[in-house]
Amino acid sequence: MAKAQLDHPVQSLKGKIGKNADIVFRQKTTREGIVFHQEAYVVTNPRNRQKNPPTGEELRHLQLFRQACLLTKQQIADPVLHAQWRQRFQAQLAKPDKDAPINPKTGKRKIYSQLPAYIRATILRQLKNTQSDAL
Secondary structure (H helix, E strand, O other), rough: EEEEEOOOOEEEHHHHHHHOOEEEEEEEOOOOEEEEEEEEOOOOOOOOOOOOOOHHHHHHHHHHHHHHHHOOOOOOOOHHHHHHHHHHHHHHHHOOOOOOOEOOOOOOOOOOOHHHHHHHHHHHHHHHHHHHOOO
C-alpha cells in the first residue's frame, strides 16, 4: 500500500496506491542523504512465480546465490574466518583480485567497497567455478 505525506497537497508518495494498481511511486535517496525527485513507473509485465517459476539456468543461479548468502553469514559470524576475509578485503582495496569481474565501462577489475558484498561475490564465483568444473 502506498504511504502519503500530506503537506500542501501531497509532498511524497511511496509504493502503490492500491493492491491491483500498476503504478508504483518512489523517491530515491543516496547513502549520503541526497534526495532525488519523486518518480513513478508502471509495472508492465509482472512475473507470476506460481505460474512461471524459475527453471534451468535461472534456478541454478538463484540456488547458488542463496548458498553464497548463507555461507557469507556463517563466515562473518566466525571470528577467525572474519579476520581472514577482512585481510583479503583490505588487500583488494589496493589491488583487485585476479578473478574479480571486469567493469565494462572502465575495463578494470572490480574493487568492492563493502566487506559482506566482497565475501558473497567471491564465494559465488567459487561456487560457479566448482559447478562448471563438475559438469
